[in-house]
Amino acid sequence: MSAERAMQLLRAWPGLTWTEASCGTGCAVCSQGCEIVHFHSASDADLHLTGRMIRRLGDQLRRSTAIRLLPESQWVTVHLDNDADADTLLSLVSAALQAHTACAGAAPGCNWNRVTFPDRRDDPVS
Template identity: 55%
Template sequence: MTLAARAFTQLATWPDLTEAEPSCGTGRALRSPQSEIVHFHSDSTVDLHLTARAIRRFQAHLTGSAAVRLVPDSPWVTLRLDGNGEVELLMTLVSLALYAHHARPVPGDAPHTECNDHQRAVLSRENLGGG
């Protein structure tokens, strides 16, 4: 079983998440009652709808991880699953995303914002000054 398949199976048991068709049309998705939360695009690439506010708040931490990629002005983060540490990071970020989506709505965090799978300008931590 791949890391992504294992993570998907584990997250699919969470009570706030249900399997859904990804709005981008690629892979598998899980959503909360409020929004799509995570898209599994391949055996190692996941897009997570963290919200723009949460990304701003945790940007320094997010860019400190080589596994995380940010796209300018996107409320989604892309995570590369290369090991168990990244799966654990994904679980933490999904918890954060669920919390962020349960909080009061914020302009710019529209529920149908396209994930990063179709974006080209991905910023790595190096591009953001993180090393």
């Protein structure tokens, strides 16, 4: 449900286009030909944040139960359980758009099928 909300809001952002994700699963949001977000399911999205932006936001990203980082990946995975997670994704999309000053072609593979999330429904901190 939260992925649907995030997609709906992103459709109103200027300069973004939509296509099939290059990993073959789900749809991609692109800016200037660069894939920025892959929506893989109703609850998971990969975001091409770039290595530089991940290093810059690293401490904050690691504190979030909705975000998974993989070593050496320029992508972060956001688990979309609720509207707050969707809002987090939208904030990170904004950061990703700032980080993508120039697109050098296809981004290295996203994190699809490489991360897992525990069930957070009973987690009072979520």
